[in-house]
Amino acid sequence: QLQLQESGPGLVRPSETLSLTCTVSGGSITTDSYYWGWIRQPPGEGLEWLASIYYSGSTYYNPSLKSRVTISVDTSKNQFSLKLNSVTAADTAVYYCARRRYFDSFREWGQGTLVTVSS
Amino acid sequence: DIQMTQSPSTLSASVGDRVTITCRARQSIRSWLAWYQQKPGKAPSLLIYKASNLESGVPSRFSGSGSGTEFTLTISSLQPDDFATYYCQQYNSDQLTFGGGTKVEIK
Numbered sequence: 001q002l003q004l005q006e007s008g009p010g011l012v013r014p015s016e017t018l019s020l021t022c023t024v025s026g027g028s029i030t031t032d033s034y035y036w037g038w039i040r041q042p043p044g045e046g047l048e049w050l051a052s053i054y055y056s057g058s059t060y061y062n063p064s065l066k067s068r069v070t071i072s073v074d075t076s077k078n079q080f081s082l083k084l085n086s087v088t089a090a091d092t093a094v095y096y097c098a099r100r101r102y103f104d105s106f107r108e109w110g111q112g113t114l115v116t117v118s119s
Numbered sequence: 120d121i122q123m124t125q126s127p128s129t130l131s132a133s134v135g136d137r138v139t140i141t142c143r144a145r146q147s148i149r150s151w152l153a154w155y156q157q158k159p160g161k162a163p164s165l166l167i168y169k170a171s172n173l174e175s176g177v178p179s180r181f182s183g184s185g186s187g188t189e190f191t192l193t194i195s196s197l198q199p200d201d202f203a204t205y206y207c208q209q210y211n212s213d214q215l216t217f218g219g220g221t222k223v224e225i226k
Binding site for chain 2: 037039046047048049052060061062063064096098100103104105106107109110111112
């Protein structure tokens, strides 16, 4: 059964770069037709999609964050990553990684990791 | 991007009630809509895909309908395990968007 696990620092200082990795187990990140994404949820708020990537390198970004977000994939490690630069307190959230097929919903999710932006 | 608007934002109901949540898209998304349930401290869980298709393992009291710009999620008889927050999400566009969520509370 496919599992996704987020990892990265739980505390990031303002103006620095938030970096998270999602490790995929129980399946290959290079499986045809599957896209890998990041979604976040500020405390007490709703869900916001950040970015998606296909193993070949095709990327898709939330227009409101595009200038600050980079998603990448490492097929040798079966991982994909998120970088969000110039963070502020507004970027404090639980960050989830997830998998979907093209033109389909997110069926598999990681458990989420809380990232707090604070000095 | 395609804005998704859910209503109501909060809903108070009793066990056994029929509950309906609405999701509206600013432009047509055909049937490319999903519904998720989220409980506190947990990741969202898929309930409905392609507007009306029940995900495997999801109880049949959940149903979805709609196409174009207006969609509904219905719980036919609310159970104690159903008190949670529900989100719609469109995937008609490469830029995915979620509704703001509907919290179903105990009346």
